[in-house]
Amino acid sequence: xxxxxxxxxxxxxxxxxxxxxxxxxxxxxxxxxxxxxxxxxxxxxxxxxxxxxxxxxxxxxxxxxxxxxxxxxxxxxxxxxxxxxxxxxxxxxxxxxxxxxxxxxxxxxxxxxxxxxxxxxxxxxxxxxxxxxxxxxxxxxxxxxxxxxxxxxxxxxxxxxxxxxxxxxxxxxxxxxxxxxxxxxxxxxxxxxxxxxxxxxxxxxxxxxxxxxxxxxxxxxxxxxxxxxxxxxxxxxxxxxxxxxxxxxxxxxxxxxxxxxxxxxxxxxxxxxxxxxxxxxxxxxxxxxxxxxxxxxxxxxxxxxxxxxxxxxxxxxxxxxxxxxxxxxxxxxxxxxxxxxxx
Amino acid sequence: xxxxxxxxxxxxxxxxxxxxxxxxxxxxxxxxxxxxxxxxxxxxxxxxxxxxxxxxxxxxxxxxxxxxxxxxxxxxxxxxxxxxxxxxxxxxxxxxxxxxxxxxxxxxxxxxxxxxxxxxxxxxxxxxxxxxxxxxxxxxxxxxxxxxxxxxxxxxxxxxxxxxxxxxxxxxxxxxxxxxxxxxxxxxxxxxxxxxxxxxxxxxxxxxxxxxxxxxxxxxxxxxxxxxxxxxxxxxxxxxxxxxxxxxxxxxxxxxxxxxxxxxxxxxxxxxxxxxxxxxxxxxxxxxxxxxxxxxxxxxxxxxxxxxxxxxxxxxxxxxxxxxxxxxxxxxxxxxxxxxxxx
DNA sequence: CTGAAAGCGCTTACAG
DNA sequence: CTGAAAGCGCTTACAG
Numbered sequence: 260x261x262x263x264x265x266x267x268x269x270x271x272x273x274x275x276x277x278x279x280x281x282x283x284x285x286x287x288x289x290x291x292x293x294x295x296x297x298x299x300x301x302x303x304x305x306x307x308x309x310x311x312x313x314x315x316x317x318x319x320x321x322x323x324x325x326x327x328x329x330x331x332x333x334x335x336x337x338x339x340x341x342x343x344x345x346x347x348x349x350x351x352x353x354x355x356x357x358x359x360x361x362x363x364x365x366x367x368x369x370x371x372x373x374x375x376x377x378x379x380x381x382x383x384x385x386x387x388x389x390x391x392x393x394x395x396x397x398x399x400x401x402x403x404x405x406x407x408x409x410x411x412x413x414x415x416x417x418x419x420x421x422x423x424x425x426x427x428x429x430x431x432x433x434x435x436x437x438x439x440x441x442x443x444x445x446x447x448x449x450x451x452x453x454x455x456x457x458x459x460x461x462x463x464x465x466x467x468x469x470x471x472x473x474x475x476x477x478x479x480x481x482x483x484x485x486x487x488x489x490x491x492x493x494x495x496x497x498x499x500x501x502x503x504x505x506x507x508x509x510x511x512x513x514x515x516x517x518x519x520x521x522x523x524x525x526x527x528x529x530x531x532x533x534x535x536x537x538x539x540x541x542x543x544x545x546x547x548x549x550x551x552x553x554x555x556x557x558x559x560x561x562x563x564x565x566x567x568x569x570x571x572x573x574x575x576x577x578x579x580x581x582x583x584x585x586x587x588x589x590x591x592x593x594x595x596x597x598x599x600x601x602x
Numbered sequence: 603x604x605x606x607x608x609x610x611x612x613x614x615x616x617x618x619x620x621x622x623x624x625x626x627x628x629x630x631x632x633x634x635x636x637x638x639x640x641x642x643x644x645x646x647x648x649x650x651x652x653x654x655x656x657x658x659x660x661x662x663x664x665x666x667x668x669x670x671x672x673x674x675x676x677x678x679x680x681x682x683x684x685x686x687x688x689x690x691x692x693x694x695x696x697x698x699x700x701x702x703x704x705x706x707x708x709x710x711x712x713x714x715x716x717x718x719x720x721x722x723x724x725x726x727x728x729x730x731x732x733x734x735x736x737x738x739x740x741x742x743x744x745x746x747x748x749x750x751x752x753x754x755x756x757x758x759x760x761x762x763x764x765x766x767x768x769x770x771x772x773x774x775x776x777x778x779x780x781x782x783x784x785x786x787x788x789x790x791x792x793x794x795x796x797x798x799x800x801x802x803x804x805x806x807x808x809x810x811x812x813x814x815x816x817x818x819x820x821x822x823x824x825x826x827x828x829x830x831x832x833x834x835x836x837x838x839x840x841x842x843x844x845x846x847x848x849x850x851x852x853x854x855x856x857x858x859x860x861x862x863x864x865x866x867x868x869x870x871x872x873x874x875x876x877x878x879x880x881x882x883x884x885x886x887x888x889x890x891x892x893x894x895x896x897x898x899x900x901x902x903x904x905x906x907x908x909x910x911x912x913x914x915x916x917x918x919x920x921x922x923x924x925x926x927x928x929x930x931x932x933x934x935x936x937x938x939x940x941x942x943x944x945x
Numbered sequence: 946c947t948g949a950a951a952g953c954g955c956t957t958a959c960a961g
Numbered sequence: 962c963t964g965a966a967a968g969c970g971c972t973t974a975c976a977g
């Protein structure tokens with residue numbers, strides 16, 4: 260948008276305005292502003308001076324016509340209101356923003372038609388690459404269009420091994436969780452898992468199971484209890500587990516909502532958390548975890564780091580180095596009040 | 603990024619490739635693809651056919667050199683992880699996405715240096731306009747740079763009356779909350795407010811106070827109790843209020859976290875929510891509100907609508923119609939289990 | 946060291 | 962109806 264003022268000059272100056280004001284040619288202005296070109300130091304100084312006084316900002320759209328790169332990237336999410344995609348996006352935005360690239364945000368709202376539509380729009384803007392961030396850890400179908408630019412799948416991996424994906428190490432997270440309880444001398448551990456249709460739920464259970472087995476332990480009741488991701492499920496399930504083993508001393512939970520339900524039920528039933536029974540969640544949802552009584556120990560997925568990695572992998576791919584395969588980011592134990600040594 | 607295949611043809615076709623393949627001039631292709639130009643129907647059909655087979659997508663960057671508009675807009679947020687900015691952004695993205703405009707996302711992280719940096723980057727990309735999404739309802743200083751493009755402030759209004767701002771009607775929200783309790787035959791109402799340095803806290807109290815006064819009522823203890831936005835504050839404050847008036851029959855809370863603390867404390871102390879004491883929150887944070895026992899009635903700020911309005915106002919401004927001033931969006935009562943008629 | 950020219954991918958009067 | 966030309970804002974060999 261160009262606004263013309265009284266004197267007829269454009270409010271957003273072009274390189275020609277600068278050239279005219281400096282009394283040199285357009286090409287000289289271009290070189291003077293670019294560094295790395297041989298230009299008389301005085302000329303350069305004067306041009307820069309004038310460019311600044313005119314608030315000249317080179318038009319990146321025009322520049323990109325030459326470089327072939329636009330310095331833009333598309334971030335395509337399937338659920339903007341998702342608790343998982345936001346931190347991933349923050350990380351990516353952060354990694355890109357430091358360089359010179361700007362990110363286009365598109366929300367497909369879980370609709371593949373909408374997704375295609377957005378991809379086309381992004382292509383017409385000649386983005387240099389694409390990050391597809393998913394809303395669950397379940398693998399997803401790769402984009403159906405053949406794209407002339409690199410794509411990185413974040414959080415939800417592509418189901419194709421030839422694509423570039425970055426995910427959380429949920430199996431490792433499960434292991435990390437179990438090891439934390441085991442190292443706190445807990446040996447009667449129950450597992451209250453989330454919705455079994457979610458890969459995150461089963462992966463976490465798998466990791467935890469492996470750790471128990473390594474210690475020749477097994478879960479209270481023989482195996483993990485699957486349900487939903489809610490507090491209510493946590494409350495109900497923990498009471499059931501206690502009816503199976505009244506001496507249970509540790510509970511692993513599929514996420515923090517479940518864990519919160521568990522600590523609420525235990526407190527109401529007169530159990531001492533964390534001394535008698537330690538409780539560990541997943542996801543580190545601050546809103547829930549910090550306000551619980553006691554505040555929840557939990558496993559953080561390092562989602563911002565995941566987003567940063569996705570950005571880095573995309574950079575590499577844009578530079579021709581496609582690191583195909585699924586890259587995992589390590590999780591991190593957050594120690595709060597719901598876990599402690601037994602004695 | 604252009605990938606060259608075996609035959610030497612560019613993978614991302616240009617208008618010249620189409621022209622060559624169709625045996626017509628570049629200008630004819632341009633017109634054929636644009637509709638609204640007089641072109642032989644057969645030529646047009648053939649050109650479209652070929653364009654499609656070549657996967658031709660016009661380069662919007664190049665197009666914008668002529669139109670003066672890029673069809674892009676900047677969304678500058680001060681806290682991407684904020685619970686408030688996300689829905690606002692969703693609304694804006696939604697309103698823009700339906701048209702032909704793409705949105706650049708920038709997260710300033712509450713840092714005004716970073717903000718300036720992002721604004722400059724956006725300017726160099728020649729965005730047609732800017733939406734500044736705040737992280738609280740407190741008015742903020744307008745952008746210091748003089749911009750050649752329109753700006754809309756969302757959620758946090760600009761402190762300048764000459765700017766365009768869209769906010770939630772928090773005074774109205776407070777009124778709506780109080781009227782809901784009053785119409786449920788509650789007449790001994792306490793108010794547990796949030797952090798008094800937040801405009802949202804004081805606005806909501808102001809609205810509720812006005813409604814009570816209109817009924818010749820006053821809050822338990824004479825006035826609202828300010829504290830923090832936490833569950834713990836809610837638990838402590840409600841017990842204090844009960845010590846002041848053991849017959850209190852309604853509690854208005856500054857947000858849902860406070861309300862959740864309140865219902866927890868009441869349940870633990872043996873009060874019947876909602877019959878004996880009704881409790882109402884603000885913000886409609888699903889994660890907290892739906893999981894509370896009972897689920898929380900609350901006031902929703904319609905943030906997506908706020909975002910959509912911001913987008914519409916920006917559209918208008920880009921078209922030359924700057925609706926300056928502060929536009930309010932109405933809030934909405936969400937009725938769940940924590941409020942009910944008294945008898 | 947500086948500038949005229951060609952060109953990036955497209956559009957739009959203007960001739961024919 | 963079609964195409965050659967000029968131009969949008971910039972960059973980059975190429976002469977001078």
